[in-house]
Every structure is written in C-alpha cells, then in structure tokens.
Amino acid sequence: MLSTQAFETDFWKDEQLRKVWDQIVPGEPRKTLPYTLTLEAIQKYCRAVGDMHPLYFDEAYAKNSPYKGLIAPPAIHILLMFACTPPDDWMRSPGTINAGQQWSYNVPARPGDVIRLEARALDKFIRRDRLFVIHDNVFFNQHNQVICSGRGQTIRPA
Amino acid sequence: MSTAFDTIQPGLTLTGTPFSPTRESIRAFCDASLDYNPLHLDDDYMKTSFGKTQFGGIIMHGMNNFGVISRMLTDWLYPLGGVHRRLETRWKAPVRPGDTITPAAVVTARKVTAKSRFATLDVTVRNQRGELVASGEAMVEFPDMDAQP
Numbered sequence: 029m030l031s032t033q034a035f036e037t038d039f040w041k042d043e044q045l046r047k048v049w050d051q052i053v054p055g056e057p058r059k060t061l062p063y064t065l066t067l068e069a070i071q072k073y074c075r076a077v078g079d080m081h082p083l084y085f086d087e088a089y090a091k092n093s094p095y096k097g098l099i100a101p102p103a104i105h106i107l108l109m110f111a112c113t114p115p116d117d118w119m120r121s122p123g124t125i126n127a128g129q130q131w132s133y134n135v136p137a138r139p140g141d142v143i144r145l146e147a148r149a150l151d152k153f154i155r156r157d158r159l160f161v162i163h164d165n166v167f168f169n170q171h172n173q174v175i176c177s178g179r180g181q182t183i184r185p186a
Numbered sequence: 187m188s189t190a191f192d193t194i195q196p197g198l199t200l201t202g203t204p205f206s207p208t209r210e211s212i213r214a215f216c217d218a219s220l221d222y223n224p225l226h227l228d229d230d231y232m233k234t235s236f237g238k239t240q241f242g243g244i245i246m247h248g249m250n251n252f253g254v255i256s257r258m259l260t261d262w263l264y265p266l267g268g269v270h271r272r273l274e275t276r277w278k279a280p281v282r283p284g285d286t287i288t289p290a291a292v293v294t295a296r297k298v299t300a301k302s303r304f305a306t307l308d309v310t311v312r313n314q315r316g317e318l319v320a321s322g323e324a325m326v327e328f329p330d331m332d333a334q335p
Contacts (some may be wrong), residue, residue, distance in 0.1 A: 035220050036222075037216075037222045038222070039222050039223055039224065040224075069218075072214075072217065072218045073218040073219065073253075075214070075218070076211065076214045076215045076217070076218035076219070076250070076253075077205070077215070077218075077250060077253035077254055077257060078203065078205060078254075078257070079253070079257040079260075081257075081260065081261065081264065083264065093264075094267065101253075101256060101257070101260060102256055102260065102270045102273075103249075103252055103253045103256040103257075103273075106219045106221075106249040106252065106253060107218060107219050107220060109219075109221075110219060110220035110221050111220055120222075120223070122223060122224045122225075122231070123223075123224075123225065123236065124223060124225075125225070125236070126247075126248035126249065126277060127276070127277060128274070128275060128276040128277060128322075129248075129249070129252060129273075129274070129275055130272070130273070130274035130275075131272065131273055131274075132271060132272045133269075133270055133271055133272065
C-alpha cells in the first residue's frame with residue numbers, strides 16, 4: 029500500500045497564516061483532515077524509532093497473534109498529529125517546544141484505517157515568562173472507535 | 187486468565203533498547219512523523235535565542251523519546267499478553283546527535299479492577315552521562331487471554 033498524500037515539509041511557508049499564542053482560543057476546535065494510514069507510513073515510523081516488532085512487519089505472524097493482523101504501534105499518534113492537521117495549524121509554528129505529553133490507548137490503529145482527529149486547545153497560560161498551551165486530541169478510526177486520546181503541553185514561540 | 191499478571195510485582199524493573207540519535211535518524215524521524223520543525227533541522231536557527239533556553243544546534247524530537255519508551259513497554263508486554271494503555275512523559279533535557287539514550291521503568295503498583303488487571307510504572311530516560319532527559323508514568327493492562335486486545 030503506497031502513500032499518495034504529500035505533506036508540506038517547509039514549516040516557514042505558512043507561518044503568517046498560523047495563530048500565535050494570543051489568538052489561540054481554549055475550547056475552540058482545530059481544523060483537522062481525515063488521513064488514510066498506510067502500511068508504508070507505519071513501517072517508516074517504526075524504522076525511525078528502531079522498532080521492528082513483527083506485529084508491524086510480518087503479516088503471517090500478526091494474523092496468528094491476538095491482534096489478528098498487522099497493527100501500528102501505540103505511539104503512531106506522533107505521525108497522526110501532523111497527518112491529520114493542515115499546514116496552517118499552529119502546532120507547526122517553528123520554535124514550538126514540546127514540554128510533555130500524556131496519551132491513553134484503546135484499540136490499535138491498523139493499515140488502511142481512515143483516521144479522524146478531534147482536537148482543540150484546552151488551556152493557555154504564562155509560567156516563568158513562557159507562553160504555554162495545553163492541547164487535547166482524540167483519534168478515531170472509520171468505525172468511530174477511539175484509537176487513542178491525549179493531551180500535550182507546548183511552549184509557544186514568543 | 188493470564189498468569190503473567192501474577193508475576194508482575196512492584197519493584198520489577200525494565201530496561202529498554204538504547205537509542206543513539208544521529209543527524210540522519212533525526213531527519214528520518216521528521217519524515218516519519220511529518221514534524222519538520224526547524225528545531226530538528228536547522229542549525230543556524232538553533233543558534234538563535236529561545237528566551238532562557240539556548241540549544242546551540244539541532245535537537246532530537248521529544249516524541250522520538252516517547253516512541254523509544256513506548257517500544258520498551260510493548261517489547262515487554264506483547265509476549266506476556268499485556269496491553270500498553272497509557273504513557274505520560276515530561277521532557278527534562280534536550281537530546282542531541284551523538285547522545286545515547288536508554289529508557290527504563292519500574293513497576294510501582296498493581297490494581298485489580300472490576301473487569302481487568304492493571305499495573306503502573308515509573309519511566310525514565312537517561313543519556314550516556316546518566317542525566318535524566320525524560321520522566322513519566324505508564325499504565326499497562328493484563329486482560330483475560332481470550333479478550334480482544
């Protein structure tokens with residue numbers, strides 16, 4: 029299964045379109061895009077973190093496992109966060125620093141899943157002269173099952 | 187019912203596979219995560235001031251750390267029939283090309299609930315100098331062996 033989707037790699041390109049800390053409204057939904065998760069994308073992520081478990085690579089092994097087929101590792105939301113958001117999303121603002129994350133996992137994502145994200149800023153505050161935003165996110169599959177949900181804390185560029 | 191849970195006791199320790207980021211691995215993580223923040227790509231940008239923080243050069247994605255911790259948990263859990271249910275992390279220090287980071291965890295508690303069985307763990311990631319670069323907590327489940335993960 030080959031990916032046909034192209035993603036912007038220059039995060040400066042749409043910088044003027046993105047909301048800065050002052051404009052981010054806690055509670056307001058972020059724009060999101062559906063994304064079809066491919067086996068190629070799963071395996072690219074796995075290779076990048078050195079995770080070569082056969083549940084992600086060996087179809088015969090995976091079919092005989094309790095998962096009954098190939099799955100994505102739980103942390104695939106790392107990819108999904110950017111795959112399911114448009115180029116002008118403020119998570120792409122250059123200089124955004126990740127301060128912490130908390131994620132809960134329900135059902136595994138699988139190759140071929142059409143993933144939907146519901147996301148918003150939840151809170152924003154100033155601490156030790158830094159601008160923080162808390163964002164919360166829920167990823168669903170095409171059966172409307174929750175794949176995972178989580179919150180992140182980022183320090184925003186001034 | 188799985189008997190694996192019976193072997194999980196507070197104090198049990200896990201050590202994950204060390205990970206040694208390079209400029210190439212960081213670029214590969216950009217391509218895999220679609221996160222092309224210049225923090226991870228542009229040395230000149232990273233020589234600028236970030237308020238109180240000075241990085242001096244590109245750094246590894248914090249979420250690469252997250253993936254390394256998550257892999258430690260799934261490598262331990264899959265053979266036991268366990269399920270990775272939660273991971274919370276805080277980044278304590280940047281990781282740079284040339285560092286080697288190693289995740290570890292220790293079981294802190296077990297909990298039998300109405301429908302299943304869980305354990306909690308404290309997780310850490312340290313670099314080659316023993317400095318703490320990430321810390322957090324995880325929760326894992328040991329469901330009935332016949333239950334769908």
